[in-house]
Amino acid sequence: MDLAINLDRISTTPLYQQLTEKIRLAVLEGKLKPNQKLPSSRSLAKSLTVSRSTVTQSYEQLESEGYLETRRGSGTYVCHQIPDEWLQSTPIEPVISKTLVKSCLSQFAQNLTSIGNLQVSEPDHAISFRYGNPAIEYFPMQQWRKFLIRHCQQSPALLNYASDAVGYYPLRVEIANYLGRSRAVQCTPEQVIIVNGSQQALDLISRLVLEPEDWVAIEEPGYLGARYCFMGQRANLQPITVNSEGIDVSVLNKYHQKFKLVYVTPSHQFPTGVTLSLPQRIALLQWAQETNTLIIEDDYDSEYRYGEQPIPALQGMDRSQSVIYIGTFSKIVFPSLRIGYLVVPQSWISLVSRAKWLCDRFCPILEQYALRDWIAEGNFERHIRRMRHLYNLRRQVLIRAFQNYFGERVTILGENAGIHVMIRIKTVLSDDLVIQKASAVGIGLISAREYYLLPQHQGEFIFGYAQLEETQIEQGILKLSQILNQ
Template sequence: MKTKAGAILSSIRIDRTLDRKISVQLYMGLRDIILSGGLNGGERLPATRTLASEVGVSRTTALDAVSRLISEGLLESRIGAGTYVSHTMTGRTPVKPQAAGAESERQPRLSPATLQAQQLFAERRRLPHKSQAFVTALPALSSFPMAQWARLSARHLRSDRDAVMGYGNPFGLPRLRGAIATHLNASRGIQCDPDQIFVVGGAQQAFSLIGGMLLDRGEKVWFENPGAIGARNAFISQGAELVPVAVDDEGIVVADGLAKAPDFRLAFVTPSHQQPLSKVLSLSRRLALLDAADRADAFIVEDDYDGDFYFGDQPLPTLKSIDTHGRVIYVGTFSKTLFPSLRLGFLVAPASMVDAMSSIFTSALSGVPTWPQAIVADFIDEGHFATHIRTMRQHYKRRHEILHEHARQLDQHMHIQRASAGFHTVGFFRDPARSEAEFVEAAHAAGLTLSGISRYCLAPIDRKGVVIGYGAASESEIRQGMDVMAQLFV
């Protein structure tokens, strides 16, 4: 039985008002697709009957066009197997179509907000996200329990097709929202109703949604300096005026924020493990920040991107758990606790904001795919998530200790900050004249991934150094990486 295999060529348009024969139009359309690289050498064409039906011509016309291309050597016919693009086209540089005049050269007219955002965005060069020393923002993928994940995945992909393939709840799968609420209560001390939880396509989408919902153009946002680049760009794209607020050993300096912008509308913080300086926001600063937000009628975005991986002493309570006035919007992500390609995160809205956020999600968003949410819900409910978190806490603690054991050889050149959570820290240069950019470039040439602290800064700060990730690297890679770093100072 013949199948409807072969490339779909419905982009070919036949204009019956032209004097040119229909078979010639079809021939030229097929030829242009082949020569432009739209079909590669060895790729199969559909049967002439299928081609004729899709393009809207007779089969005789399709046979005529295909026969001509065969005679020219662009196509080849294989008895009993079909028609294929000639292998002589393999590896050839595609012929670019001619420009459609000056219009194709013209730059698009972008909105003023987009043009301004492009100028203010942080460095757009994307760092490598490969499991090696000393990449940041990447969990230990080699330690993920893939066998359990595969079993749960198979279970759900074999389930009801409407559940797997249809549109899901725009707020998120109810089972997952409930599982997240239970986890947050037990692990992070956050008591919330599942209706306050909205599942999103990663933390970055959450920041954009929050900015679009709360910020008018030009409104002020307190932002840690240095601070998280992704969130910074998300708020810039919403037209916010970012106010760089200093960070010291106790975290964000609330007094600095009040001095610069007492009328702030939003504050963004990473209190459990400051990005990138690895500091933990002290309890007194947490209370001061909550008080400042309440006085200014502002909101706080708490990005708890790796707070589950606390391996120090007893962790401080989250901002959300001690917020008594509904000022904190808590954002979490499974990119760090599970893996980044999942593209799954969540936010916990204050009770007063649930109705407005529900309206936005219902009207403007279709939600994220349902089946990954179902897998994550089972992963949490069956206890695999809690086990994984405990395992990874010890994993990151061990790698953190190995990093510091082998950092002693760098002591006269660099002070490496001790962390109490997550899988990155910072190393401060003892020589203030040393160039971050030159050191990062030399490290890259030596096979290491580092980024300068200045990359995270809205405004210059006094200290220079690099951000060092230790979570995704193996123990041997950490040891070797520290030896290589030591050589860079020679």
């Protein structure tokens, strides 16, 4: 018996896989009947001009799936137990009922669909001022590999389930010690919860705290990732103005609604870059205590401060257990590490531990072991000092370039911290037109407009500089000034 099968020898799909799919479809469409004998692997291989192993592999796959069976001394047959309704069916185009899909969705899922696309693709540019990307080419990969190999060779238990959903305890000890000496955070290792980056931390806290219609105070402008988490819980968002001292606490006092939580980035406000002043920190903590409001402190890149000492974290100044602290290694080590952490009040430990267990059981163990050793042996803080020096040089090049090529036409915000700055440019062109003109000459820009909940600002852009060489920064700002001068 010959099978009418055509194989595409140009396709990237392996021939055995193509053959498997063709035979499976023939069975399901009833072209091959139950108990029908198939050609031997040798004869089918010859007729299709393929190797015998291709046919054998295909037959073995279909037999494991229950479509075929081998009868000793007789050959290969279509399995006699294929359901009749499958044999009698004919291929049809799938019909998706939008009504059915919507009726199956939870309120949370419907909230997400209303948010829209969370991931925005960026075209490639010769010089991209994308924010948030560290200079990963300077990460000591050979050193990091040494720690990974150490635990691959010595710790077979890494292949098993982790014993604790909240993270490898020795790593939590190192993080607690580091935060105490660098950020004046007051915590025990038990209060440190390891998570898959700061975004998971925001998601966990949002789901634990917020009910639909709860009020959340957010910075204006502010971080989109946090805003989307709160919107996913159908919270009401109240934007609070950010001025030169950070979030304006006096504005908070003007609202009469009960806020469930307030989200802030006090060390390096995103995206403006300003630092929440000490008087404003004290005022915010007092307001939170008086109104029984939870503060989420996102300390995403506080390690990078230039020319001045960092102000202690809000968490270390808190006396009423009003603050949940979020940190991440994405900007310090490398983004794909996906290790962040929460520092929660003592009374929250059990609750957050249970939520983390339900979410994903535990974060990858090997990386936690390696990171613990990397920190304990002093490499982590040496790397921070090295990168702080590099980023400071690149920051200075960016600031000088703006001063040289734009002069008084630009206002530079938050230039003394982080790995990005926000720039206000005096121009009659719309943000979209500026971005379009810059893209035409190979420059990638990001407008700050979308980070406002109430869009009304024009001419503000976010410039990430950490991942760019000094010559690229200089060339990029020069080209930008030229297209805006035209």
